[in-house]
Every structure is written in structure tokens, then in C-alpha cells.
Amino acid sequence: MDLHHAAIHTFTTKPWSIDQCIDGYARHGFGGISVWRETVAGQDLGRVRKKMSDAGLAGVSLVRGGFFTGKTKEQRDAAIVENRKAIDEAEALGLPMIVLVCGATPGQIPSDNFLQIEQGLEEILPYAEAAGIRLAVEPLHPMYAGDRSAVCSLRDANDMVERLAHPLLGIAVDVYHVWWELDLQEQIDRCADEEHLFAFHVCDFKPDMSHVLLDRGLPGEGVANVGVIDTWVRDAGFAGMTEVEIFSNRYWAEDQDEFLKKIAASLQPLKNPYQD
Numbered sequence: 001m002d003l004h005h006a007a008i009h010t011f012t013t014k015p016w017s018i019d020q021c022i023d024g025y026a027r028h029g030f031g032g033i034s035v036w037r038e039t040v041a042g043q044d045l046g047r048v049r050k051k052m053s054d055a056g057l058a059g060v061s062l063v064r065g066g067f068f069t070g071k072t073k074e075q076r077d078a079a080i081v082e083n084r085k086a087i088d089e090a091e092a093l094g095l096p097m098i099v100l101v102c103g104a105t106p107g108q109i110p111s112d113n114f115l116q117i118e119q120g121l122e123e124i125l126p127y128a129e130a131a132g133i134r135l136a137v138e139p140l141h142p143m144y145a146g147d148r149s150a151v152c153s154l155r156d157a158n159d160m161v162e163r164l165a166h167p168l169l170g171i172a173v174d175v176y177h178v179w180w181e182l183d184l185q186e187q188i189d190r191c192a193d194e195e196h197l198f199a200f201h202v203c204d205f206k207p208d209m210s211h212v213l214l215d216r217g218l219p220g221e222g223v224a225n226v227g228v229i230d231t232w233v234r235d236a237g238f239a240g241m242t243e244v245e246i247f248s249n250r251y252w253a254e255d256q257d258e259f260l261k262k263i264a265a266s267l268q269p270l271k272n273p274y275q276d
């Protein structure tokens, strides 16, 4: 694919500051950036916005909001406050969308977590609407069901966003989390047909991972069949950027320019958005 259709998540190059990320992604020819809140903590967001724009990078998403679940009302209310803050940050950065990792509180049963997520989404949607910011629910792999997300499949995410039925609420499909689903192509088509397919994240799932969070592979290094899923996503009509989101202690220990070169090479077999 052409790199100007690809965006990099700033957490992918975690050792870099936001300025290094912006300069580096532009230097390597990538077209977009998704900004992690951690990378811009304490920064002048207006300055960052201008720097992204001056570098010619399209801002794709702010990552991440969510974490709606909690055993007490105080905890759940605090999550709403935090999500409103994230919406303000997205607006200040000129980012049109926030990726949501929806949360799961240990000790609660999954269906209670799921219900609290729906309630949290309903609470922040009017605030997102006022700001014109889209919200993308990211279903996570079930290995994170206990403490990160009770939304564990694209099917469940589709069910949820269809039930809540709001034009600014959609889904981020990440190959790492959904590659194993037997009806994945059907669920991708369903998501796109309902106009809920907001974002597409790539990396790879290594069955022999050394860390449950921080050992993701480059597309092609694992078992996620990234090329096949990429074709399904593009065939379904997704026209947005392919976002590279890799957490890897191994690659973070390398020179990040070399890592970006490897990323660029790994994206070559993937598709550009189809032209009408």
C-alpha cells in the first residue's frame, strides 16, 4: 500500500516524544497519526495540532477513552468526567475520533461490565455530539475480558452500537483482537453496511508472545492473517487509513527509525482504499 494511506499510533514508537513522532512519521512518508493521550500529556495541544498540520499529517484518532466500568457510582462517574476530558483534548488537537477501550472491572460478571459500558456510552454521547467527535468502540481479544474490555468480539460490538444507534458511535476493528472470530468477514460486512466501521488497526498476533500486552508483531509476523482481513475490510468499503498500532518491548529497544522502516515494509502487501 501507499504509505500516505497509513497512520501510525504514537504508542507504536513509545520511546519518542510527540515532536519526534510527528517529524519521524512525516519523514518516513506516512500520511497520518493517531495520538495517544500519554504522548501529549502536559503538552500545549494547540501547538501539537499546528505541528501535525504543518508536517502534512492527517490526525486520525485520539487514543484512548473508555474504561466505563466500576464497582461504585463514584468510579463510574469519574470515568464520565475523564471521557469528557478526552473529548475536549480531541477537539483541541483537531482529531475527529476517539478510540474507546471500554473497560472491565475484576470481580464483576461480564454482563454487568457490558451494561455499565452501554450506560457510560449513553452518558458521553451528547457531549461527543456537541464537539462533533466520533467514538469508536474497540472490541478486545477475550484474553483481556477480565480487566480491560467486556466487549470481546466484533459481533458483540456490532450488537452494542446497533442497539445504541447513534451516528457518531462506531467501531475500531483491530486485527490483533478479532482475527480468531469464525464469522469475522460477515461481522466486518455487517459493521460496514451499518456505517459503523470507523477505524482499522493492524499489527500481528504471535501465539508465542512473551508478554500479554507488549509483544505484538509486525503484520506478517504472527497468525492474524492480516492480508486476508485487510482485503475483507477494503472489500466492505472501508475508505479510511490503515492504522499501525504495535506495542512491543522488543521493537521499542531498537532505533525507532529502523522500526518505522520495518513497518513500512510490512505494509507493502496491504491494500489502498479502493477508488470509486
Ligand code: ZN
Residues within 6 Å of the ligand: 138, 172, 173, 174, 201, 245
Ligand atoms: Zn487497536
